[in-house]
Amino acid sequence: MSQGLRLESVCRANYDGQMSENKGSAASAVKKEVFYEQGLRFECQGSGKCCTSHGEFGFVFLTLEDRERFAKHLGLSVEAFLTKYCDQTNGIYHLKEEKGRPDCLFLKNKQCTVYEARPNQCRTWPFWPEVMNAKAWKSEVEDFCPGVGKGRIWTKSEIEEIVKRDKENERKLLSGK
Ligand code: SF4
Numbered sequence: 809m810s811q812g813l814r815l816e817s818v819c820r821a822n823y824d825g826q827m828s829e830n831k832g833s834a835a836s837a838v839k840k841e842v843f844y845e846q847g848l849r850f851e852c853q854g855s856g857k858c859c860t861s862h863g864e865f866g867f868v869f870l871t872l873e874d875r876e877r878f879a880k881h882l883g884l885s886v887e888a889f890l891t892k893y894c895d896q897t898n899g900i901y902h903l904k905e906e907k908g909r910p911d912c913l914f915l916k917n918k919q920c921t922v923y924e925a926r927p928n929q930c931r932t933w934p935f936w937p938e939v940m941n942a943k944a945w946k947s948e949v950e951d952f953c954p955g956v957g958k959g960r961i962w963t964k965s966e967i968e969e970i971v972k973r974d975k976e977n978e979r980k981l982l983s984g985k
Pocket residue numbers: 810811812813858859868912913914915919920921922923926927930
């Protein structure tokens with residue numbers, strides 16, 4: 809299972825300053841090493857923890873592509889899907905949250921019930937730009953997610969490819985796509 813609830817504030821921010829270890833001019837001759845230089849071991853353990861609101865993490869945001877994929881998967885028109893399952897915050901669509909229920913509404917028995925149709929942000933977890941610095945990785949991912957340290961090693965280039973995909977997803981969200 810690959811999951812992800814997202815910081816409410818993330819879609820109002822860009823990531824400048826968040827990948828502190830990646831900072832520096834692109835033209836810089838010496839590239840600063842990142843904490844995941846040797847890759848990171850990760851394999852989802854199906855805990856469902858990251859599909860549950862925790863701390864500031866709370867929204868599952870949806871791009872147009874996500875909304876269309878979801879609607880098709882559920883056999884609904886996009887309009888019907890939006891009415892039944894979505895809300896908007898600052899103009900950005902996200903899955904509805906039920907009051908008093910911290911879990912994503914598609915999480916049942918710690919399993920994603922829409923796995924094939926899960927949103928892009930769930931596909932890129934845990935390699936999100938905002939946690940790709942040693943401090944945030946430790947507090948927001950390593951200390952929280954039982955998948956860290958398990959399974960195969962994701963190489964630096966694989967991680968950076970996912971981070972890139974996530975940034976592109978973020979751009980789409982912010983531009984209403
Ligand atoms: S859509 Fe699925 S993977 Fe994403 S947060 Fe909800 S239950 Fe988790």
